[in-house]
Amino acid sequence: MSKKNNDFWTGPLTGTRIKSNDVKMPEMLIGYFIGPFGALLASGIFTSILQNYFTDVLKLNLAFLTTLQLVSTILIVAANLIVGQLIERTRTMAGKARPWILLSAFTLSVASVLMFIVPFEGTAKMVWIAIAYNLFYAVAYPIYNTANSTLIPVSTRNSQQRGALASFTNVAGLGVMGAGSMVFPILVSFALKEDQHLWFVAMLAVAVFSALTIFLQFQFTRERVTEEQMEGADAKEEKVKAASLREQLAAVAGEKMWWIVMLFYLGFQWSGAMKNGSMTYFCKWVLDNTFFGNADAWGASQSLLSIMGAVPMAVAAVFIVPLCNKFGKRIVCMIGMIVGAAGGVIAILGNGQIIPVAIGVALKCLGSAPACYMILAMLADVIDHIEFKKNIRTDGLTMSIYSSIMVAGTPVCNSIFSAILNASGYDQAANIALGTAAQTVGVQTAISAGYIWVETIAYILCAILVFFFTIEKKLPEEQAAIAARKK
Template identity: 25%
Template sequence: MTASTAPTTTVGAPTKKLRLSAYLGYATGDAGNNLAFTMASMFLLLYYTDVVGIPPAYAAPIFLIVRIWDGIGDVIVGRWVDRTNTRWGKFRPWILWSSLPLLLSSVWVFSIPQADSLTMKLFWAYLSYGVLAMFYSMVNIPYGSLAAAMTQVPTERAKLATFRSVGAAATGLMLALVVAPQVKRWSSASLYQEKVAELGGEAAASPAQLAAAQAAAQAEAATGLQGSLTTLTLIFVFVGMALYLTTFFTAREQVVRPAQDRATFREATDTLRQNKPLLWLCVGSLLFLTSFITFSTMGIYYARDVLGNAGLFGILSIVQTGAIFVLAPFIAKIVARFGKRTGYLAGTVAFIVGALLLFVTPASAPWMAIVAYFLVGTGLGLVNTLMWAMEADTIEFGEWKTGRRTEGTTYAVFSFIRKLGQAFGGFAAAGIIGLTGYVGTAAVQTDGALQGIRVATGLVPAVLALLTLIVMAKYPLTDKRFKEITAETEARKAAALAAAD
C-alpha cells in the first residue's frame, strides 16, 4: 500500500535538491546509532575486563563471535528491507520500529547481572551483546540504505556521507567527554593510591594493609563504574529516541525503484557478484575497519595505562573529532577536485602516519599523542565519509550492470563485511593485551602489558591500513565513470517509460 508520503520522483526524473533539514536529519540518525555502536567500541572491552571481571582471553571471542553473528543478521535484515513497502517508504519505518529496542539493549549490555562463575558472566555477555547486535542491524541497515534513496547526485551523496560522519563523530566526542572522566574517577589504580596515602604510604603500611587496600579499591572501582555506565546508558535511551525521530521525520526517500527490483535472493546475489566496485570496496573496508576498531578499542587503555591519565582520553578525542569537523566542510570540494578514490587514499595515508606516531610516543610526551590523534582524525574523516559515498555509488553500478536496484541487500553485504572488520578488530585488541599480560583489576600493569597496548593501538592498525591503501589503489569506479553509468541508467528508464506510454 502506497500513500502520498511515499517517494514521488518519477522514473527517469532527477531527484529534488536536498534541503539542509534532510542533511541534518540524516546526521542525527548516525548520532543515534553511535550511542550504541561507539559506546561498545570504546568501552565494552573495558567494562568486561575491569567491571565484570572477564579476562581478555575470554572476552576476545565475544567480539569475534557476536559481530560475525551481527554481520549475518545484516544480510537477513537487508533482504527484509528490500521487500518492505509502506506509506512511509522502505527504510524509515525500520528506524522507527527498532530504535527503542536497540537503545534498551545498550542499557542491558552495560548492566549484565552479577555472577560468581566465569561461565555465567560469559553467558550474560554473549546473550546481551547478541541481542544488541540483532537490533542494531534492524536500525543500521535501513539507515545506511536510505542515503542511496534520498538522492542520486554525487555531490549530495558526498554531503550526506559527510553529515553522517559528523553525526557519528559528535556522538563519539560526547561519549569520550562523558565516560572517560568516570573511568578516571573509578580507576582501581587511582583508588588504590588514595587508600595507600591514607595509610601513610607504602613504606608505612603492612603487607596485609596493602592487600586489603588493593582489594577494596578493586571492589569500589567495579561498583562505581557499573553504576555510572548504567545511569548513562539509561539517559542515552531518551537522547537516542529524539535523534531517531528527527531522522524519521526529515530524511525522506526520493529515488523510485523499478518494478523488477523485487529480486529473488538468487537474483540479488547475482547482482552483487557482478558488482566489482563493491567487491573492491568490501575488501578495503574489511581491512580498514579491522584497523580502526583495534585502534578505537584501545584508546581508553592507551590514555590511562600508557600515558598515565585516563582524563587525556577526552582531550585526544576532542582533537580527533576536531580534525573531522575541520575537514568536513571541504570534503565535497575534495571530491569535486580529486575524486572519491584519491580522497580515500589520502585519508588512509594520514591514518597510517598517526597510528605509527602513537606507537613510538613516550609517556613523557603526550603532545605527540595529540598530534597523532589529529592525523588519525583527519584520516578517519576522509575514509569514513567517502566509504559511505562510494557504497552508494556501487548501488548505481549494480543497477546499471543488471537492471536491478537492491539498496538493502547491497548495503547489508557491505555492512556484513564491515562487521567482520569490527569482529576481527575487537578480537585483535582483546587478544593482544591478553597475550601480553594485561590484568583488568591490577593497580599497576607490567611493561609487557603496556607494550601490548602500544602495539594494539598503533602498530597493528598502521599495518592493516597500509594493506587498505594497496587494495583501494585498485578501486575501479572513478567519479567520471560513475557519471557515465548514471546517465545511461536514467536514459534506459526514460526510454522504458516512453515505450510504456
C-alpha cells in the same frame, strides 16, 4: 491495504510531522542529526569503553570475551542481512524503514542498558552478558542501523537534498564517537570508576535519551519515494523484476573493482575498530599521564587524543569533496592513507609520551578523512560500473555486505584484542595509580600494537589497494551508456 490498517500510521503519535514535499531544516536537524545522535550514542560509548567495562569492572574472563565476540559476529552479519530483507518487504503508509525506526525506540534503548544490570555472579553472569550483548549487537542495533541507512535514499529523489541529509547523519556519527571517546572516559575515570551501580545509572540516562530522540526521528522524517511508489502501485500492471541474490553474487564476485573497494574498506574499518577498542588501555597503561598531574588521569589523556583526532577530521570535511572533484577520489584517498601511515610512525616513535603521540594521532586521523567521507561514493561508482557491465543493480547485496563489515568490526577486533591481552599476561587487578608500572613491558607492547601499529600497517596496504581503483576514468562514459540504454 485497507484504510483501517492505515489509520495507525496517520494518528497524532504515529503520523509524520513533515508535510512539505521538499526537505527543510526541521527534518534535517531533528530527523537526521538529533535522532541519529541519540540512537547511536550508546554504540559510540561502547566502541570506546565497553571492552574496558568488561575486563576492569565486571572482571570477565578474557577467553570468554574472545569466544563471545567471535561467535556474536556470525549472528551480527546474519542479522544485518535479514533485517535488510525485512525492511525491503515492509509496506505501510509510514514507509518501509520508518516503522523499524519506531520499533528501535524500544528495542535499542532497552538493549543498551541490559549489560549494566548484571544480577548474577559466576557462570550465570557470563550467560547474562552473552544474551545482553547479542540483544544489542545482533538484534537492536541492526534494526536501527539498517533502517536509518535506508531512510536517506527513500526520503526524496532530489540528489542535493539527499546529500544534505547524508551530511547531517555523518556529523551525528562523528558526534557520538566524540562523546564516547572524549566525554565518557572522563566521567569514568573521575566518577564511575569501577562502581557497577554508577555505570548502570549513567547508561540508563543514555537509554532514556535514546528512546526520546529515536521517537523524534520517527516523527520528523518522511519517505517521499516510498509514498510515491505506493500511490502508483494500484494503477501499475507491471513491476520491474529485481536481480536475484544469485545474480547479484555472480556480478560482484567477478568484478575486480568491487573486491578492491571492499578489501580497502575492510582494512580501513577493522583497523579503526582495533584502535578504538584498545584506546582506553593505551591511555591507562602505556601513556605517561603525569602530563596531567598524576598517573591515573588517563581519562584526560584519552579526551586529548580524541580531540586531536576529531579536529583534523572536522576541518577536512570542508576540503575533501572539492579535492576529490579536482583530483579524483582515488588520488585523494591514496595520499590520505600515506599521510595517516606517516602519523602512525610518529605516534610509534613517541614511545608513550603524550605530545608526539598526540601529533601522530592528529596526522593519522587527518589522513583517514578522505576514506571516511568517500567510501560510500566509491561503492556507488562500483555499483554503476557493474550495472554498465552486467545490466543489473547490486545495491542490496553490496550495501548489506558494507553494513556487515562496519557492524562486525567492533566485536571481531575486540575479541582479537581480548586474546592478545590474555596471551600477553594482562593484569585485570592492576592498580591504576601505579600508571605504566602496573603492567609488564609485554602487555604494553601488545596494547601499543592494537592502538597504533595495526592501523598504521593497514593504511599502507590500503594506499596500495586504492592505487588500483581506476573506475573513475571511464565512469562518465559508462553512466552515459546506462542512461542511453534505459531510453
